[in-house]
Amino acid sequence: MNLSEIIDFIVKIVGNLGYFGIFLMMFLESSFFPFPSEIAMIPAGYLAYKGEINIYIAIIIGTLGSVAGAFFNYYIALKLGRRFILQYGRYLFFTESSMKKMESFFKKHGEISTFLGRLIPGVRQYISLPAGIAKMNLYKFCLYTAIGAGIWIMILTFFGYYLGVWLGNEINIKEIIQTFNTSSLNSVEINIKSYLHYIILTMLGIVIFIALIYILYRKKRK
Template identity: 60%
Template sequence: MHAMIDWIVQTVGALGYLGIFVMMLIESSVFPLPSEVVMIPAGYLCAKGEMSMPVVIVLGTLGSIAGALLNYYLAVFLGRKLILKYGHYLFFSAEKLEKVERFFKTHGSFSTFTGRLIPVVRHYISLPAGLARMNVALFCFYTGLGASIWVTILTLLGYFFGQNQALLEENLHTMTWGLLALIVVSSFVYVKVFRTKEKKRARSAIGAQSQTKNR
C-alpha cells in the first residue's frame, strides 16, 4: 500500500493536474482504479503546497464524470445488443433488462447519486443508467454531485492525515461507514416519499375517473 501511494504521489506530481483527471477517468471506467489511491495522495500534495485543493477537487470530479460517461455510452451502444444476444448465458433475460430500464426511468437520479458514494457500485452504476438511456444531462449532474462529495472527502483525508497511515485508514473507514449509513437512511426516506406520492396519484386518478363517470 505504501509503495502504491508513493508511486501515485510521484505520478500525480509528475503529470500534475492532468494526472488527476486521467486517473479519475480510469477510476470511473470499466477499468476501475481505486479513487483512494488517487485523491488521497493529491490531498497530501495540497497540504505540502504543491497543488491547489479547489482545482484538485474540480478535476477529480470532472475525471469521474468523464469515466462514467464512457461506461454510460458503452452500455448505450453495446450493452443492449450484448445482453439480448448473450444475456441468457448469465440468466439475464430481455424481461430483466426491461425491469432495469423501467427502474432507472423512475429512480435513475437517486440511484446514480447514491451509487457514486458506495464502494464498488460507484464503478458500475453508469452501466444500468446507459442501458436505460437515462437523460444525459441528469446523469452528468447526479454523477458529478455524488462524485464531488466522495472526491472532496478523500482530498480532505489526504490533506489532514496523508502522513499518518493509521489515522488515514481509521478515518477512511469511519467516513465510508458513515456514508453508507446516510445512504440507508436517505433511501428509506426516498421510498416513503415515493410511495406517498404514488398513493396520491392513484387517489387522484380514481377521483378523476369517478368525476368522468358522473358526468
C-alpha cells in the first residue's frame, strides 16, 4: 500500500466515522502506530467547513485521542520499561537510536518537553516514552500533552477549514495532505501560495506563545 492509498483510506475513515474516526486516528497517531496527524485533522477541518461536523468538537475529540494515545505509550514505558520498548519497538520502526534521541530531548528540556514535543514532527509520537520511564507525574503529563496536542490539532483543523472557505469545493483533500507531508507546493494544481501569509502569521503567533511559556518555565525552575 503506497502513501496515496494510505491517505485515501484514512480520509475515508474520518469521513465515514466522524468523531469516532477522528479519535481513533489521533489515538493511533500518538501511540506506537505513528502516521502524520495532518491525514486526519485537515480532512476534519474541511468536513467542518462543509457543515458535516462541528469544528470545535472535532478539535476536542482529536485532542482527547492524542492524549489517550500518548498515555498508552506512557503507561507501557512506566510499567514495562526501556528494555521492553527496545526489544519490541523495532518491529514498529522504533530503534535504540530513536530512543536515545527522545531521552536526550526529555533530559535537556525536562517535563515541559511533553508539551514542546507535541509540536515537533518525529518527536510528538515518542516523547511519552521517556516520560513514562522517568515516572513523570501523570497529571502534569496529561496537562502538557493536552495543551501541546491541542495547539497542533487546532492549527491543522483550522487549516483544513479555511482551505474550504478560500477554495470551496475545488479542493482535492488527498492532494493537499500529500503536499503538506512532502512540503512541495509545486505538485498541487490549486494556488495555495497566496494564502500562506495567513498560515505563517498563525504559526508565528504560536511559536511566540510557546517560547514565552518555555522561558517562564525555565525561570521558575531556577
